[in-house]
Structure formats: C-alpha cells, structure tokens
Amino acid sequence: MLSSADLDTLLLTFKVAGIATTILLLVGTPLAWWLTRTRSVWKGPINAIVALPLVLPPTVLGFYLLVLMGPTGAIGQLTNWLGLGTLPFTFYGLVVGSVLYSIPFVVQPLQTAFAMIGKQPLEAAATLRASPFDSFFSVVMPLAKPGFITATILGFTHTVGEFGVVLMIGGNIPNKTRVVSVQIYNHVEALEYTDAHWLAGCLLLFSFTVLLILYTQLKASTVTQPFK
Amino acid sequence: MFKNILFGFCLFLLASISQSSFAATTIVAVATNFSKPMTKIVAGFEKATGHSANLSFGSTGKFVSQMENGSPFEILLAADEKGPEKLIKDGFAVSGSQFIYAVGKLVLWSATPGYVDAQGKILSAGGFKHLALADPKLAPYGVAAIEVLNGLKLQDKLQALIVQGESIAQAYQFVSTGNAELGFVSLSQVYDNGKVSSGSAWIIPEELHAPIKQAAVLLKNGVQNPAATALLTYLKSAPALEIIKKYGYDLAQ
Numbered sequence: 001m002l003s004s005a006d007l008d009t010l011l012l013t014f015k016v017a018g019i020a021t022t023i024l025l026l027v028g029t030p031l032a033w034w035l036t037r038t039r040s041v042w043k044g045p046i047n048a049i050v051a052l053p054l055v056l057p058p059t060v061l062g063f064y065l066l067v068l069m070g071p072t073g074a075i076g077q078l079t080n081w082l083g084l085g086t087l088p089f090t091f092y093g094l095v096v097g098s099v100l101y102s103i104p105f106v107v108q109p110l111q112t113a114f115a116m117i118g119k120q121p122l123e124a125a126a127t128l129r130a131s132p133f134d135s136f137f138s139v140v141m142p143l144a145k146p147g148f149i150t151a152t153i154l155g156f157t158h159t160v161g162e163f164g165v166v167l168m169i170g171g172n173i174p175n176k177t178r179v180v181s182v183q184i185y186n187h188v189e190a191l192e193y194t195d196a197h198w199l200a201g202c203l204l205l206f207s208f209t210v211l212l213i214l215y216t217q218l219k220a221s222t223v224t225q226p227f228k
Numbered sequence: 229m230f231k232n233i234l235f236g237f238c239l240f241l242l243a244s245i246s247q248s249s250f251a252a253t254t255i256v257a258v259a260t261n262f263s264k265p266m267t268k269i270v271a272g273f274e275k276a277t278g279h280s281a282n283l284s285f286g287s288t289g290k291f292v293s294q295m296e297n298g299s300p301f302e303i304l305l306a307a308d309e310k311g312p313e314k315l316i317k318d319g320f321a322v323s324g325s326q327f328i329y330a331v332g333k334l335v336l337w338s339a340t341p342g343y344v345d346a347q348g349k350i351l352s353a354g355g356f357k358h359l360a361l362a363d364p365k366l367a368p369y370g371v372a373a374i375e376v377l378n379g380l381k382l383q384d385k386l387q388a389l390i391v392q393g394e395s396i397a398q399a400y401q402f403v404s405t406g407n408a409e410l411g412f413v414s415l416s417q418v419y420d421n422g423k424v425s426s427g428s429a430w431i432i433p434e435e436l437h438a439p440i441k442q443a444a445v446l447l448k449n450g451v452q453n454p455a456a457t458a459l460l461t462y463l464k465s466a467p468a469l470e471i472i473k474k475y476g477y478d479l480a481q
Contacts (some may be wrong), residue, residue, distance in 0.1 A: 070404040088407040089358055089391045171391030171402065172363060189290045189394070190365045 002198050008175055009183040010202065014093070015039070016179060017159035020098035024106040024155045025148070027099075032110035054104045062168025065097055089171035094179070097165040098165070106155040113147020114140065146218055153214050156208055250276040252455035254294035255300055258283050258290040259307035259442065260397040261332060261369060262415035266305065267476040272471070273462045279455035289366035295320050295447060302450025303459060305329060305442065307396075308368035312445035323444035326397050328480035329463050330472050332440035334372045336430040348430035350410065352384055356389065360402040360411025363392040366428040368440055370396075373412035375437040380449035402425075421473075441480070 035047060053061060068075045069087040076086045087093030100136040117140060124137035170177035180199055187196035251284045257267045270281045295315055306312050312315055314322035338344045362370035377383040385453045393399035396414050403411040415431060418424050442461060451457030462468055469479060
C-alpha cells in the first residue's frame with residue numbers, strides 16, 4: 001500500500017501541477033492569442049522559444065535554472081533583491097520550473113484552437129460593435145473551449161510527470177520539493193520495488209484515465225487531439 | 229562522396245576490430261566520489277597494460293540496482309562495503325574478489341572562502357539556509373553525514389535545512405553553485421595536492437562517523453575479460469595507490 005510519505009508526494013505533485021497549470025493558462029492564453037494573430041518579426045523566435053522545452057532534455061533546463069536561480073545567477077540576484085531569497089529547493093522554485101517545462105503543452109493547443117476559429121466570427125462580432133475584449137470573452141473563449149480543456153489537461157499531466165527539472169533544482173525535501181516522480185526514482189534506486197510499483201501504478205492509472213477522457217469525451221472536435 | 233564515407237567507416241570498423249584482438253575493454257561502474265582519481269588511474273592503466281576501461285559514475289545504490297537487473301558492468305568501485313556484499317550474496321558478483329581500495333573522508337564544504345571554520349562550529353552556530361548532503365538512502369557519504377549530525381545532536385535542529393542530492397556529485401553541485409551555503413561532500417571532490425583547493429572546509433574527524441570503507445568487486449560479467457581482472461590488479465599497484473592518497477583517501481590497513 002501507499003505509505004503516508006508516498007501520499008504526501010502525490011498531494012504535493014498535484015499541488016505543484018495545479019498552481020503551475022493555473023499560471024500557464026493565465027500567461028499562455030494572451031501569449032497564444034498574440035502568436036496566432038501577430039505578423040511581428042518576433043513571431044518566429046517566440047514560437048521557437050515556446051517549443052524549446054519539447055525538445056530540450058529536462059536536465060538541461062534544470063541545470064540552467066539551478067545556475068540562473070542561484071545566488072550568483074541573474075534570476076537569483078533579482079529574487080534576492082526583491083527579498084524573496086533564492087528559488088532552488090523551494091516549492092515556488094518547482095512551480096517556476098514546471099511553468100517553463102510545460103509551457104508548450106498549454107500554448108500550442110491554444111494556438112491551434114485560436115487559429116481554427118479564423119477571422120470571420122471576430123469580424124462579425126466587430127460589426128455588432130463588440131469591443132476586442134468583449135469578443136474575446138464571448139466569442140473566442142467559447143469557440144476555443146476544447147482547446148482550453150486540452151491545454152489544461154496536458155499542462156497538468158505533463159507537470160505531474162516532470163522529473164529531470166525537479167531532480168536538478170528540488171533537493172528532495174519532504175512536503176516541499178519531493179514530488180512523486182522523484183520518490184519513485186528513489187524507491188527504485190533503493191531496491192524498494194513494492195513501493196515503487198504502488199506509486200508508479202497510481203501514476204499510470206491516473207495518466208491513462210485522463211487521456212482516455214480526453215480522447216473519448218472530446219472526440220468530436222479535432223482541436224482536442226493534438227498528437228494525432 | 230557516399231562511397232568515400234562508407235569506405236572510411238569500413239576502415240574505422242576494421243581498425244576497431246583489429247585493436248580489440250590485442251587489448252580488451254572493461255566497463256566499470258565507479259562511485260561518484262572516486263571519479264577524479266579513477267580517471268587518472270585509468271589513464272595510467274591504459275598506458276601500462278594496453279587495455280582500456282570505460283567509466284560510468286553514479287551513486288552506489290543506483291549501480292547495485294542496475295547490476296541486479298542485467299546491466300553490463302564488469303567491475304563496481306562502490307562507496308561502501310554493503311553494495312559489493314549484496315551483489316555477492318545475490319549471486320551477481322564473484323565471491324572473494326572484493327577488497328577495500330580506499331577509505332573515504334567526509335568534509336563539510338562551502339564554495340565561499342572563510343565560511344566554514346576549521347572546527348565546523350558553523351553547524352551549531354547556524355546562519356545558513358540550506359545544508360546539502362547526498363541522499364542517505366542511496367549514498368554512503370549521505371549515511372556518514374547523518375551520523376555526524378546525529379553525533380553532534382544537530383539532526384533535529386538542522387533537519388528542515390537539509391537538501392538532498394541523489395549522489396555526492398549533486399550535493400557538490402548544490403554547494404558549488406552557491407544554492408546551498410554549505411554541504412557534506414567527499415574530500416576527494418575538493419582536494420588537490422594535499423590541501424582543500426577551493427572554498428572553505430572542515431575535514432570531519434574520523435571518530436564522528438564510521439569509516440567509509442570503499443570496496444571494489446568483480447562482477448560475474450567480467451570474469452572472462454582480461455581487462456577487468458587486470459584493472460583490479462592495477463588498482464592495488466603502487467602508482468594507483470599514490471593517486472588514491474593524493475586525493476585525500478586513506479588506504480585500507
């Protein structure tokens with residue numbers, strides 16, 4: 001069975017993933033909207049940066065974060081100056097790492113959803129004197145709903161599965177940075193296969209269930225199937 | 229063009245085959261703390277014998293778990309005696325092949341010069357936010373670090389400040405990047421030519437923790453490989469022992 005320490009890692013993981021996903025939706029929505037609509041020369045570079053975590057080994061991301069967020073790094077000096085201390089080994093350090101790590105999984109489905117809406121509904125809304133904000137909230141958001149659902153689910157599940165970044169910046173502190181993937185790794189390393197099986201099984205079941213819902217309940221819309 | 233590349237590739241293959249008929253290569257798992265001396269030892273070994281050795285560095289716990297699951301390693305240089313003993317007991321390593329190649333030393337280290345005093349009083353004085361050590365579940369140096377904290381009766385006081393690396397290399401990385409003000413690492417990681425080469429350190433007195441006896445063992449995979457047995461012999465030779473001492477290890481009595 002799951003020990004209470006294992007349960008703690010599950011709860012902590014869901015907490016990190018929940019907060020990171022919320023931040024990602026808040027930041028990712030305007031970013032994805034801008035990327036869909038803009039003709040700026042920055043579109044290419046920003047798209048490339050957003051997609052980087054897809055191809056970059058998480059250890060690379062984790063290593064840079066450890067150095068940058070440390071007391072001699074640029075981010076570390078900024079957070080120190082703001083009186084926040086340095087971020088590695090803290091819960092919010094993990095949240096920052098997770099946001100960066102999962103950003104393409106939120107931004108890209110949103111971008112696809114926004115692009116599929118096209119210009120016509122917005123032009124129609126404009127002729128009815130809807131302000132850009134109004135048309136975004138009452139036209140774009142309902143139409144892009146499947147995209148938002150996909151973005152939320154993928155952002156959340158991808159963060160739950162995060163390992164390399166956490167290993168680099170976490171420090172394995174119970175209830176602060178010891179997430180479930182690290183706990184599984186430690187169980188395996190210590191030859192505690194039974195414990196590893198329980199936790200790994202939980203994660204497998206969780207991921208499968210979530211994806212099953214994603215692919216069966218929302219199959220009507222092509223937007224919801226990003227990896228087809 | 230393509231033909232030329234193909235030709236070159238065939239030549240390369242031929243060259244590597246013919247080389248291997250004269251000399252063998254062994255695959256060695258090395259506890260992270262021993263990575264620097266082992267790299268030097270292997271350079272000497274390759275020159276002296278013509279054999280070669282591929283080194284992988286990691287925590288002892290990880291290697292033992294990999295070896296029990298069919299990894300191709302032929303030699304383990306562990307950071308403790310328990311790993312090799314377990315491998316022998318479970319039938320993966322050759323009984324009687326194990327010996328202690330070095331006795332490790334633990335050190336409380338900071339990347340900042342003058343931060344750690346020579347008596348380690350900073351541990352009880354406090355004033356730091358993070359104390360790094362290797363995960364005691366996976367790394368013998370982590371076990372020794374916990375023994376030291378327990379011996380000084382500081383475990384409860386400092387528990388909340390502990391950050392764990394999955395190996396001694398990661399503990400070192402946390403401290404060297406300044407993310408942890410100080411941490412327990414192995415002396416060999418910060419030692420060169422008879423002194424601590426950077427930052428500040430307290431070399432932990434031996435009575436504060438059980439000696440870190442690091443044992444080597446021959447895996448059953450390596451019995452047939454002349455390079456594997458030659459390397460274990462070389463590890464006991466005078467030039468190898470010289471290097472081991474140079475990195476601050478004691479030798480087995």
